[in-house]
Amino acid sequence: MRKISFLLYIKVYCKLFSISTIFNRPYRILVAGLLGGILYGLSGCQKLVDVPAPATSIPQHLVFSSDQEAISALAGSYYKMVNTPIPTLINGGMTIYCGLASDELVLFDQGNGPAMQFFQNNLQANNPIVGTNFWEATYQSIYQFNAILEAVQSAPMLSPAVKDQLTGQALFGRALLHFHLVAVFGPVPLITSTNWRTTNLQKRDTVATIYQHLIGDLKRAQDLLPAAYTLLPEGRTSANKWAAAALLAKIYSLSGNWPDVERECDKIIASGDYSLAATPSEVFLLNSSEAILQLKQDNTAYSFNATREGLTLLPIDGVFPFPPYGYLSTSVLAGFEPGDQRKADWTRSREINGNLLYYPAKYKVGPSQAEPGAPVLEAYMVLRLAEVFLLRAEARHQEGDLNGAIDDLNLIRQRASLPPLRKTLSGIDVFGALERERQAELFCEWGHRWIDLRRWNLVENVLSANKGHSVTASAQLFPIPANELMSNPALEQNKGY
């Protein structure tokens, strides 16, 4: 239709100006072409301004038009979580900064202002770690999982199996990130969309709302994901059914829903896919038998074959005794019973200025061992069986099954070369044993201690007693970053900031 109207225009032109006199024979075609071209341009042709995507990128609709690329998109979201130039919330940040904020780690360089604020439980809203490492990096990863969830819904070319896998994985990933945001900030905006016009002015959701949503997501993820690690075949580096169950159990434990905690833990343990590593020194190795989810770093990227956590917490080797980033507090060290193999395997010490400083060494590859391209021997452990046992022990204790609880604790103790607990312990003693065992097993790991102190409501008392400065109740939530309050007036600051 459009073409006909062009011809019509040209005809009108010719008629009007008796254009035959204008068109000399040899140039007639040229001029007609010229006029045609001009009119074509004038009416505007979409095709003339179509450009392919840049050589370095793929448009989203093409990413999700084949199984292969769609899986790459998911791989990217895992990649981004574990390969970071700085310790982000999800890549070492929970361990390091929650370790400083709780009674685990003492910062060596007290001139390191932003980190010192964590140690002193005196965070400022403009703290760059809270803003960049925690908030920004985490929500950026949430975006990627949301993008996968949205794109998969309208991707007819994907095979149903891959669709289910991607959906399950992305639901899990989104839940994992939100879970840790809640752990440090309390209520946060629950982001389930990639549309910035929707998310830009979104308010903070209550913790209950978020947990309810995450529980729904994780149940669905558990249904969608297989028990095997099939999507990304190497190791246990993507979520499976049991990873979803483990995270679900953690969330249930925070809302005090103990029967559900026990049920989820039972499922994982009953699957028979996991067993406690023989010695503590094997726990954090790649493909460790107790790993439910590990994130594997790219040995050509930021931290090479080291984990970001190991790179930060382990000191530089050398003639000059470089100090560690932080050293273990006396309360952590006191928590190890004599003969605890975990102290031998998971801590190291170094004499600095005449003081013997112990530092966490669950990962062994540090700044002096990290080499570009070197084989990755240890991967970043996100969920492991020992925690599941500890969760089940706590659930059993809560439900009055002290024997069951002691059985689970003894499994952990046995691995640490410690004598088993007697079955005659009282309920209170079992809880005390559980608390000590959690600290000795999970010290400097994903901020477990911080989360425990918070859920047991001990932040004020325990920290004030252990750290030499008074800690207020409001310190148990980190401040919402000042920049976010500026760019989103709908956000409200936590109390005390």
Add this chain to the structure above:
Amino acid sequence: MKFFISIALACLYLFSTAQQISSDTAGTLTGKVVNDRGEPLVGVNITLRNAKGTVTDAQGRFSLQQIQTNDILQVSFVGYSHQRVPVGNNNTISIILRPADNYLDEVVVQAYGYTSRRLGTGSIARVTAEEIAKQPAINAVQVLQGRAAGVSITNVSGMASASVSINIRGLNGIDPNVIREPLYIIDGVPLTPLNISGVQTMAAGAGVSQGAIQSGLASPAGGQSPFFNINAADIESMEVLKDADATAIFGSRAANGAILVTMKKGKAGKTVTDLDVYTGFSKVTRFFPLLNTQQYVQLRKAALQNDGLAIDVFAAPDLVAWDTTRYTDWQRYAFGGTGRVVNAQLSISGGTAQTNFRAGAGYNYQQDIAAIRGGNQRGGFSIALQHKTPRQKLIIDLSAQYSLTSSDLIYNGATALLPPNAPAVFDAEGKLNYSGWMPIASSFAFGSLLQPYGATTSLLNSNLVVNYNLAKGWTARVNLGYNNSISKQSHTIPIISLHPDMNPRGSLTIGRTFFHNLISEPQVEYNGYIGKAKLSVLAGATYQANRTNGLLNAGSNYTSDLLLRSINAAPTKVVVENDAEYKYTGGFLRLSYSLLNRYIMTLNGRRDGSSRFGAGKRFGNFGSIGAAWIASEEDFMKKVSFISFVKLRGSYGVTGSDQIGDYAYLPLWEFGTAGKYGDQTPLFPTRFADSLLHWEQNRKLEAALQLGFFKDRINLEIAYYRNRCNNQLVNLPVATQGGFATVITNAPANVQNTGVEILASVNIVQRTDWQFTSRVNFSVNRNKLLSYPNFDRSPYKGRYVIGKPLNMAKYLHFTGVDPATGDYTFADLTGDGDISIDLTGNTADDRAPVILAPQFEGGVTTELSYRQWSLSVLFYYRKQQGFNALVGAEQPGARINQPGSVMNYWAKPGDRVLIGRPTNYPTTSGNNYAYYSDARISDASFIRLQNLAVHWNFPTRTLEKLHLTNLRVFLQGENLFLITRYKGNDPEVQQLGAMPRPAILTAGISCKL
């Protein structure tokens, strides 16, 4: 759009029938119009007084009917002097037109054509080859400063190859990070590398592209101007298009104005050879008095004492570990050197009436003052060819320029403000003196001396125009253009340049940029008379495609400097590619209607589309209407003898902008630079995509009065403009909870720039051996944020205020130094008894507004010639407030040098002084808010001798003996002196420690064979 076409067709129909009616036979006059070289002129306007007119055909011929013997022909043609020819008894007549050299009639290039100051309806500033030749700077664009009203030019780093920010008529954009550059067109071909590197240079509150360098490896110069590769000596003229009438035909590309560069062409006639050579040097002439060692030590000790700190190696390593008797003038060390300038140009031109040519070759060398080795070089060729068929039916113009540039630079550390007793740069063995700077070797800023950066860039710019004369008045034309540029950068960090105790490893980074740009513009033009009215119609279309690709190869962890020459040997390699493609298409139409050379109207319309927007948002309509009334042609004005020219003109129109980078509407996933997750190549989403992204709109209004007095000896032009920029393209900060910190979108900001430009040109003396002319321009611009819906919820609420200029900044209001404590005091605007800042002036006390935009600026050019001598002087002036050097980022007493005036500091209670109590603490502590206060602001107005040129031409007798057409020697200078009360080095640089603009002085010889 069809609406546009229909109107055009209707108009054409109307006028063409009118033409037919006016045809008649009786008293026929035929004639021919040629130029002074005998070449026939096509399209010359021939009118009878107050009656019908015609235009000459391809052979310069015309014929008129119903002629009477007392008729007088009015012969006019753009660029030629107007002539009146009495018909008398002639049946045939031959007319010779001479090129106009007067201000009103000289040719001014406009979009897709030519006009003159007399007849144009738009606002166009022009700079000619003669003016460019007077300026020794290597970048031709800099000549616009002071010469083109309303155009402000900022070289982002002061280095010869650096990106240049060009701002026409004020700041349009609310987002200082968005690149806003005029459209640059070289002989019909846009010179616009896409900004793909994501790196940009900040200058004068506006984002500037890294230009020809898009690899992602930032240049120490702050980008590389694409004009660095254009040989200034090949430029015939540069036109700056400012208002809607002049720019609307460029549609979506010209919201920020357009700069048309026309390259020199051949001239028929004797073959002429031009040879120009000059050489000279550059030097910084202004240094700001800083503390000497004795004063520095005294100040430091006072500060440490005030802070209660012991003078030990921890608090004062500079006083304990370093020699406190040593003195180095670091300011002169940093930029006290001498730069060199060399320029050599050779060109040959000539030809016949049918074929002419110009071939040129040029070489420029400019060594930066701060350079350690090498410098900036440019060499290249240019060619222009024109061929006409014998009857001028077909005219082919080809022009091409090829140039190769290289620049050797270093990333200069901030060295001018080092403590005056800082140890030597090199030790006794000639190695970098890291050990001598212990225990604070981290402040050793000279590693970069051994870390060379080099860039070589080639640029080919070519243009072919095929003109075909269809019939009398009708021309078909195709403009084809192509340019491409290839640049290679390398930056080496050898092990010897690093601190030997820190286990140093070498690195090598190589950047490559390739861009090419293709444009095709078919056009049809009609020029003719309908009775008394001249009608010009131009219809055309544009297709433009641009591809830019940048590649960065970074090799690191080298263990030997010998391996550093190749990336192959790098133990760790990273490759980063950036890539973008841009397409643009559109159709345009211009109708010009001129009645009796007195009432002129121009309509521009354009519909165009850009690949930068998504489906449904790609195409936009732009247009303008311009009108002029040349009142001096009216009979009643002719009685006023001293007024020779009066013209009122005005225009209104809409132009657009798509300058926001490519693909912002499209959700993209990119590959990582390296690595895998498991066995998968990871993909990452790149940013928010906004499918609603659309054009930015700039509505421009202009009204102007042009006056000529005493036979145009004095010309005056006063223009008022009002530009309103809406739907602004911004990189909007959003809550990062959405996933990213910013999104490229349209902000509803409406920014208004209004201003007045005054130009005066006076021929004071005009005799054969003695001439004196002067030109003055003055421009004043006022900027404000007109409106922004829901401003309080926008991310800009802290930065801007509705109704206030964008260049407004908010500071604490300084209220003096407390004589009792020596603390700086400030006005407590919040009234909470506490002085606080939030650096946005949103809720805290830093709310005292300061306007940093120039209040007015302009230039005064004076040209004087007497016999063999000629002298040309250009003064550039600007009235503004700016940052003085007295209050620095570091408090007096910190480990950094300070202006000498800080010695008048507060020493004891009761001292009434302007400098507070010295302290060692960094700026973040509460006492040091002076840097965030209006104490930093003071007058930064200046008058600068921008350019001085003295020429002496050899007398004719000598020339004859030497068989030369012309020979002259000259002395030219740039930035020779400054009149200012500014407290600091340079009121344009406004940063103590940064290199002020150097003065350049050159001498040379120019001869014509």
